[in-house]
Amino acid sequence: MEKYSDLIEDIRNLHSVNPPDALVVQVMARVEKDNQNAGVNIRRFFPRSKTTNPDAPGTFSDRITSYEQCAFLLFMVGFFYLVAGVVALWGFHDVIKEENINTWLKIQPYITIANALFLISAAFVILYRPQVTTFVQYAMIIHAILILVNAYILQSIISFPVALVFVLILTIMAIAFAVLLIGSIRSVLRYGAIY
Numbered sequence: 001m002e003k004y005s006d007l008i009e010d011i012r013n014l015h016s017v018n019p020p021d022a023l024v025v026q027v028m029a030r031v032e033k034d035n036q037n038a039g040v041n042i043r044r045f046f047p048r049s050k051t052t053n054p055d056a057p058g059t060f061s062d063r064i065t066s067y068e069q070c071a072f073l074l075f076m077v078g079f080f081y082l083v084a085g086v087v088a089l090w091g092f093h094d095v096i097k098e099e100n101i102n103t104w105l106k107i108q109p110y111i112t113i114a115n116a117l118f119l120i121s122a123a124f125v126i127l128y129r130p131q132v133t134t135f136v137q138y139a140m141i142i143h144a145i146l147i148l149v150n151a152y153i154l155q156s157i158i159s160f161p162v163a164l165v166f167v168l169i170l171t172i173m174a175i176a177f178a179v180l181l182i183g184s185i186r187s188v189l190r191y192g193a194i195y
Helices: 002-012 023-036 038-045 067-091 093-097 108-128 130-157 161-194
Strands: none
Touching: 067 093, 067 108, 067 130, 067 161, 108 130, 108 161, 130 161
């Protein structure tokens, strides 16, 4: 403490400063103003992308306007497929081992997992190589066609009406996901062409 005695003495000799009487009122008015603008000010906490316009409309709306939003959507759908494929593989593990089941039915969980890996890979490609987004769009169209081919093969194999309805529902959901993803990619490409 002795080596800081000069500093301590200088601090003791400083004049005390009294805050203005209206300081609390001014601070509370500023807090109220900031609370009203919280939706606008929250954007400064998110990192800016090099591939998007910082003033881009739709940042917090339902329009897909950035490569990051599109990649996130692809990743989430891919993650859904991955969970569904792993659950199907785990749940039907004993059934898949039986020899009297058609091979195409046995590989359905693996097809689902392959779809998941494709979508997750597409998400990372769009995120880190946005210049090949058009290629990903065409790959997604081929992916949608393969979903329809798979459904056609399944309907020719399955003879149970309840199972056919189940396949139809899953196919409609898969095509809806594919259309959603293709639409988001097109939205990003269109937005990138405008800006």
